[in-house]
Amino acid sequence: MGLLEAGDEQTWTAQLVALANDQGFPYVLFGLLPSRQTRFSTAFVRTNYPAAWRARYSDAGFVHIDPTVAHCLKSTLPLVWSRATFEEALAGAMYEEACAHGLRSGVTLPVHGPQGELGLVSFASEHAPDAACAHRMAAALPVLALIRDYAFASAARFHEGALEPGLPRLTRRELEVLRWVMLGKSSWEIARITACSEATINFHLANVRQKFGVNTRQQAVVMALGLGLLSTEEQRR
Missing domain, CATH: 3.30.450.80 (Transcription factor LuxR-like, autoinducer-binding domain)
Structure with a gap:
């Protein structure tokens, strides 16, 4: 107390x-x-x-x-x-x-x-x-x-208010979708893997692009790699 x-x-x-x-x-x-x-x-x-x-x-x-x-x-x-x-x-x-x-x-x-x-x-x-x-x-x-x-x-x-606002926060689903993009999967393929609709996958990717302030999903992947949110080890596997 x-x-x-x-x-x-x-x-x-x-x-x-x-x-x-x-x-x-x-x-x-x-x-x-x-x-x-x-x-x-x-x-x-x-x-x-x-x-x-x-x-x-x-x-x-x-x-x-x-x-x-x-x-x-x-x-x-x-x-x-x-x-x-x-x-x-x-x-x-x-x-x-x-x-x-x-x-x-x-x-x-x-x-x-x-x-x-x-x-x-x-x-x-x-x-x-x-x-x-x-x-x-x-x-x-x-x-x-x-x-x-x-x-x-x-x-x-x-x-509260003292911590740096920091970089955009990604949800677990957004990170998961971005990880599959990094591995070369299309929206249709990611939808099949995650049991979601293709529209839902595109919605998540649009949110990621907006949070990172980039225009393409590939740019989002590069930014996520640079921030340590994604690993190049996963790419190699």
Whole structure:
């Protein structure tokens, strides 16, 4: 309730830190984007992570190799940190630096909002990520998930209007249709694949072109690829 009743961002952040401390985590980070199409650099972030680590993380662009961020982009499940989480070389080097700042173990919970919001809440501590630590964190997950949900709901009044308007948001159906266009399918073929009418497919594509401000579906595909909404790996497959 302290999160819901906080009158300003400073009080809200202090309440979030206090809740994390109650669960045995001295550090917590809440980050949110209005949509998947928005740049990471514009995220609404509130945290008590060490300032030196935050500066280093930002300067090095670690957000693009951070496996906890990658996890939240594709999953709704919590992630308990382990050494295996950071086994990739670049992520491993990032993790070693995080450890030097007192962030050795933790739990990251994805945020996926009803309007396409995307984010995470990470709870971290200085304890080694051994089996006993992982067990304690797993036991705390129900409470941490509740904190995550209240944090997301209560933070809206602070970040609304502060987040970058960002790039046009595409619906899941629009992305699906655009993906088939990228693979060379016609409207008629996409209609057969998706069990929709050809008119519906053309309607979705018209919306995409309007949102991107382009004239052709091919231009829309190029823009979506540039924004990372579509993958060239899918093209090759």
